[in-house]
Amino acid sequence: MPSRLPEYAIRNREVWTKSNAAYTAASARESWALEEIRWGVWKTPESEINVLPDLRGLEVIELGCGTAYFGAWLKKHGAKRVLGVDITPAQLDTAREMNEEFGLGLEFLKANAEAVPLPDASFDLAFSEYGASLWCDPYRWIPEAARLLRPRGELVFMRSTDLEMVCSADTEHIGTQLTRPLKGMHRLDWSDDEVGPSTEFHVSHSELFQILTRSGFEVLDFRELYAPEDAVDHPYYQYVTAEWARQWPSEEVWRARKRKPAASGRRPGRKASGTAPARSRSKPAAQS
Ligand SMILES: C[S@@+](CC[C@H](N)C(=O)[O-])C[C@H]1O[C@@H](n2cnc3c(N)ncnc32)[C@H](O)[C@@H]1O
Numbered sequence: 001m002p003s004r005l006p007e008y009a010i011r012n013r014e015v016w017t018k019s020n021a022a023y024t025a026a027s028a029r030e031s032w033a034l035e036e037i038r039w040g041v042w043k044t045p046e047s048e049i050n051v052l053p054d055l056r057g058l059e060v061i062e063l064g065c066g067t068a069y070f071g072a073w074l075k076k077h078g079a080k081r082v083l084g085v086d087i088t089p090a091q092l093d094t095a096r097e098m099n100e101e102f103g104l105g106l107e108f109l110k111a112n113a114e115a116v117p118l119p120d121a122s123f124d125l126a127f128s129e130y131g132a133s134l135w136c137d138p139y140r141w142i143p144e145a146a147r148l149l150r151p152r153g154e155l156v157f158m159r160s161t162d163l164e165m166v167c168s169a170d171t172e173h174i175g176t177q178l179t180r181p182l183k184g185m186h187r188l189d190w191s192d193d194e195v196g197p198s199t200e201f202h203v204s205h206s207e208l209f210q211i212l213t214r215s216g217f218e219v220l221d222f223r224e225l226y227a228p229e230d231a232v233d234h235p236y237y238q239y240v241t242a243e244w245a246r247q248w249p250s251e252e253v254w255r256a257r258k259r260k261p262a263a264s265g266r267r268p269g270r271k272a273s274g275t276a277p278a279r280s281r282s283k284p285a286a287q288s
Contacts, residue, residue, distance in 0.1 A: 005087070008187070008199035009112055012135050013088050015198040016066075020090035022195065023236040024067050031069035032098045037077060040129065040158055040251040041234045042227040042242075051221055051253050053154050055079045058124040061148055063113035063141060064131020068095035068106055074127065075104045083107045083123075085116055086131070114140035121150045133157035137187070137201050138211050146215040151260045155217060156253065161224060164240060164250045165202045174240050174250075208254070217256035224249035 005013075016024075037046035046052055056078035062071045065084025075082045084106055086092050092108050099106045111117055113132035126145040128134075133141075145155050166178050170191060188200045203211070212219055227245035234240075240250045 005112055006114075006137075009087055009114075009135075011196070012198050015195045016088040017090045018195040019236075020067075020088065020094060024091065025094045027236075028067040028069060028094050028098050029101070031067070032072045032102050034069075034073070035076060037070075037073045039253065040225065041237050041240065042225060042231050042245060042251065044225050044228075044251075049223055049225070049253070051223055051255055052077075052156060053125065053255075055125070059083075059122070060125045060127055061085060061116070061118075061123045061145075062131065063116075063126060063128045063145060064133070064135055065095060065108070066091050066131060067098065068108070069098075070127070070129045071095075071106055072098070072102065072104050074125075075106060079125070081107070083109060085109050085111050085113050087112055112136075114144055116144060116148060118148060120147050121153075123148050124150055124153045126153070126155045128157040130158060133159040134200050134202075135198075138203055138208060142211050142217075143215045146217060146258055149258045151258055153258045154220070155212075155256045155258070158251055158253045160202060160240075161249050161252050162202075162204055163248045167244075167248075168239065173238075174244050176244070212254070212256050216259050218259055219254065219256045221253070221255035223253045225251040225253065 037052070038044060039046065039049070055074055058079045059081040060071070060074050060079045060083070062068065062082060062084045065071050065086045068084045071082040071084045084095055086095070086108070087110065089110060092110055095106070095108055109116070114136050126149055142155070149155065162182055164174065165185060165188070166180055166182050167176065168174050169179050182204050186201060186203055188202060190198050190200065209219060226249050227242045229246065231242040231246065233242050244250065
């Protein structure tokens with residue numbers, strides 16, 4: 001990996017190498033084998049929330065693909081091509097192993113999701129479930145996703161909620177009190193004991209909305225997800241409890257579409273001088 005990686009990406013790569021050994025490699029097969037698409041820690045079924053676009057025929061890039069179980073589901077549900085990007089070799093090794101075993105034909109690229117070495121306008125859908133959406137700087141990865149998408153391409157991602165972040169203490173464990181300001185929130189350095197220090201990024205809803213808009217997206221959908229009544233704590237991701245997430249939303253999904261570039265040149269019917277177009281004398285066509 002080139003040393004041009006930001007220092008936080010190097011820290012996060014170490015964390016994900018350890019997490020792969022501790023949990024994600026061993027759990028990948030069960031996730032890849034599922035037919036149903038399920039979101040996040042609480043495994044919310046896509047069939048309940050219907051937030052994804054029609055996947056049939058789409059070329060998809062997953063930014064921070066991990067072991068790529070979500071990419072596998074996107075392919076099973078009709079995507080024509082799924083390319084997973086990740087910085088952690090151990091995660092990509094597991095993804096490749098699963099891809100061979102399940103024969104789904106995904107492709108993988110070891111790269112930083114904030115600067116992907118691929119041409120502009122190559123994909124119809126950019127996607128992240130707790131990948132770039134959590135571990136990359138939104139001021140870098142969202143414009144990068146916009147660059148990689150074709151006009152009218154979509155960006156769909158899951159991340160933690162504002163509420164979860166302001167209720168999380170420095171050790172990442174959640175409480176029922178506000179422990180940090182939302183104002184100015186951007187980079188969060190965690191000092192988790194088990195897998196080592198990591199860095200996440202989180203900006204508020206309104207700041208994220210602005211980043212999306214300035215990057216050329218229009219927001220199509222936004223969902224806040226709670227844990228279901230029968231949820232139990234996740235065996236590995238213990239930064240949030242089921243009890244907490246039954247009362248407050250801990251996960252959210254954003255869906256945005258890249259705007260078409262503004263048409264250049266003269267508008268039909270307008271004179272080059274910029275004077276008002278001549279009024280048509282004909283009546284509007286009858287509505288059928
Ligand atoms: C929670 S996992 C993603 C899980 C994924 N939804 C799946 O289906 O396996 C987060 C991943 O983000 C990756 N990641 C962290 N920083 C990254 C960066 N700057 N560029 C690309 N991937 C990154 C980590 O290596 C890790 O594999």
